[in-house]
Amino acid sequence: MKKGIIVLIIFLGALAAFPLVYQDPFPRHMLIMIMLYAAMGIGWNIIGGYTGQVSFGNAAFFGVGAYATAILLVNYGISPWLGMIVGCFFSVALAIIVGYPCFRLQGHYFAIATIAVGEIMLLVFTNWEYAGAAVGIYMPILPESFINFEFHTSKLPYYYIILVIFVAALGVSHLVERSRLGYYCRAIKEDTDGARSLGINIQRYKMIAFSISAVITSICGTFYAQYVLYIHPTSTMDLMMSIQLCIICLIGGLGKLYGPVIGAFVFIPMTELTRVYLGSEGQGVDLMIYSMLIIILAIWRPQGLWAIFTRGTAK
Amino acid sequence: MEGLFIQTLVSGLLIGFLYALIAVGLTMIFGMMDIVNFAHGDYLMVAMYFSFWCFALFGMDPLYSLPAVTLLLFGLGILTYYLLIKPIINAPMLSQIFVTFGVLIFLRGLATFLWKVDYRMIPQTVLSGNIHLGDVYIGIPQLTAAAGAIICNGLVLWFLKKTRLGMALEAVAEDKEAARLMGINSDRMFALAWGIGIATVGVAGALLTSFYYVFPEVGANFGLIAFVVVALGGFGSVTGAFAAGIIVGLVEVLSGFLIGPQFKFMFVLVLYLGVVFIRPQGLLGKK
Numbered sequence: 001m002k003k004g005i006i007v008l009i010i011f012l013g014a015l016a017a018f019p020l021v022y023q024d025p026f027p028r029h030m031l032i033m034i035m036l037y038a039a040m041g042i043g044w045n046i047i048g049g050y051t052g053q054v055s056f057g058n059a060a061f062f063g064v065g066a067y068a069t070a071i072l073l074v075n076y077g078i079s080p081w082l083g084m085i086v087g088c089f090f091s092v093a094l095a096i097i098v099g100y101p102c103f104r105l106q107g108h109y110f111a112i113a114t115i116a117v118g119e120i121m122l123l124v125f126t127n128w129e130y131a132g133a134a135v136g137i138y139m140p141i142l143p144e145s146f147i148n149f150e151f152h153t154s155k156l157p158y159y160y161i162i163l164v165i166f167v168a169a170l171g172v173s174h175l176v177e178r179s180r181l182g183y184y185c186r187a188i189k190e191d192t193d194g195a196r197s198l199g200i201n202i203q204r205y206k207m208i209a210f211s212i213s214a215v216i217t218s219i220c221g222t223f224y225a226q227y228v229l230y231i232h233p234t235s236t237m238d239l240m241m242s243i244q245l246c247i248i249c250l251i252g253g254l255g256k257l258y259g260p261v262i263g264a265f266v267f268i269p270m271t272e273l274t275r276v277y278l279g280s281e282g283q284g285v286d287l288m289i290y291s292m293l294i295i296i297l298a299i300w301r302p303q304g305l306w307a308i309f310t311r312g313t314a315k
Numbered sequence: 316m317e318g319l320f321i322q323t324l325v326s327g328l329l330i331g332f333l334y335a336l337i338a339v340g341l342t343m344i345f346g347m348m349d350i351v352n353f354a355h356g357d358y359l360m361v362a363m364y365f366s367f368w369c370f371a372l373f374g375m376d377p378l379y380s381l382p383a384v385t386l387l388l389f390g391l392g393i394l395t396y397y398l399l400i401k402p403i404i405n406a407p408m409l410s411q412i413f414v415t416f417g418v419l420i421f422l423r424g425l426a427t428f429l430w431k432v433d434y435r436m437i438p439q440t441v442l443s444g445n446i447h448l449g450d451v452y453i454g455i456p457q458l459t460a461a462a463g464a465i466i467c468n469g470l471v472l473w474f475l476k477k478t479r480l481g482m483a484l485e486a487v488a489e490d491k492e493a494a495r496l497m498g499i500n501s502d503r504m505f506a507l508a509w510g511i512g513i514a515t516v517g518v519a520g521a522l523l524t525s526f527y528y529v530f531p532e533v534g535a536n537f538g539l540i541a542f543v544v545v546a547l548g549g550f551g552s553v554t555g556a557f558a559a560g561i562i563v564g565l566v567e568v569l570s571g572f573l574i575g576p577q578f579k580f581m582f583v584l585v586l587y588l589g590v591v592f593i594r595p596q597g598l599l600g601k602k
Contacts, residue, residue, distance in 0.1 A: 101592040109550075112351070120588075123577075250413055284428030287427065291418070298403065299403055
């Protein structure tokens with residue numbers, strides 16, 4: 001265990017030092033995207049990995065976070081940091097509204113219901129004039145400052161903000177894993193009826209896990225809106241994004257603390273690099289490569305890459 | 316206004332039959348082995364591309380290439396079963412979801428790579444044209460597709476209920492162990508279910524190509540509609556899928572007509588959620 005902590009400290013130290021050593025914008029951008037998806041993957045892992053409820057609607061929380069921030073900033077000039085909090089509030093509300101009926105469904109039924117919810121959200125935002133409809137929202141260009149959450153000359157501040165979000169998400173996931181909540185969630189995943197017979201309030205703990213997942217994903221949405229400064233429905237709420245979050249967790253290891261981190265470090269460079277190197281001629285090849293990886297992993301190693309790294313040392 | 320309303324109802328009914336045909340394979344496979352094929356809509360896409368290329372390369376009308384498409388998709392279904400589904404038949408649900416999702420992403424990636432994201436359509440088929448009934452125009456391709464869907468769904472139902480092979484299939488769905496003791500090879504039955512399930516979506520794709528665009532993402536919406544139809548009708552129920560297909564078709568066109576075409580799909584999804592929250596097993600599903 002002690003070795004694990006040392007590895008973690010070296011890893012986070014390297015992440016923090018990286019942009020100071022390498023000044024190129026592209027690797028910084030790549031790591032920002034990796035950390036963004038790792039944080040969202042951690043969020044998905046709490047509901048999908050620990051609790052075993054496969055949500056294909058998590059992109060909705062990302063969209064709600066991004067849109068809450070953008071609408072408040074554009075229409076009322078409210079700081080994105082407050083927008084972040086408002087986004088979290090709405091995301092939790094959405095998680096509760098969606099979760100209350102959906103969590104009575106099991107397995108595939110739940111998964112398909114979350115697809116439906118995600119698609120409804122996408123359609124609502126695509127047709128909602130106030131939220132920019134299909135065109136989306138351009139953020140106003142404000143002077144660079146922390147309070148405005150906008151930095152134009154360098155990606156460095158964004159890098160450290162997402163690093164903090166990523167580490168915080170990891171910390172929350174660690175707390176969940178160690179807490180009573182985490183044990184309940186895993187009990188629900190392994191044997192729902194058994195957990196119920198032991199007096200665990202299934203609905204309640206699924207809802208808590210879903211809300212935590214929603215908050216983490218929503219914060220990532222706010223970050224994305226401020227990083228890219230332009231959002232539209234398909235860039236923030238597409239079904240494919242929800243699927244990618246599941247894939248990241250599957251690649252790394254479902255229900256494992258570092259699973260989504262490993263998954264994001266493998267998945268994001270793979271898709272970004274195939275896209276860069278193959279260009280428009282190779283459009284679709286990135287999808288083919290990672291779909292084969294998913295199929296192979298799901299058939300032969302459903303525990304993910306984490307299980308390969310830790311084979312022999314942990315159970 | 317009244318004529319337009321009837322026109323809307325008719326087109327909803329016609330597309331509803333086709334939805335039922337797209338969904339029937341999905342519900343059959345689910346009913347037999349509790350596996351949801353998330354790539355179902357993308358097999359439809361493969362069938363549509365096949366029909367399209369038969370036309371573009373050999374000048375073969377989608378109606379004439381239909382038998383070939385059906386056979387191809389039948390083979391593809393069996394191949395999918397032996398290659399990908401058999402290894403995960405007893406795996407946790409998550410593995411099953413990810414494998415079929417992997418197939419979905421793979422097929423879309425392959426289509427994007429080979430044929431780019433362009434929308435393609437066959438300009439003129441042997442079916443092009445309209446029938447004129449009073450104020451109502453009915454497209455011949457749509458009418459043919461609906462008729463084909465009814466025939467094909469009828470055949471599936473007849474096969475399952477009246478033939479020995481079909482009954483063997485249902486026996487495996489009912490109780491794998493007992494069926495094995497009766498000398499039924501469940502493995503072959505599963506393969507057959509995949510073959511037929513994917514072949515029906517091949518028929519639907521061939522019929523659809525006469526009047527719809529082909530593009531790599533075409534399976535996304537039709538696939539989602541197929542899930543809605545299956546969940547609405549009840550997982551595993553062929554007659555349920557038939558009824559639900561018509562309901563979905565009608566809800567879609569009516570909400571498009573009364574509220575606005577951009578919302579038609581939303582109402583289908585809302586209807587679906589409403590039904591599964593009240594009756595999780597669907598309209599005609601078994602608990």
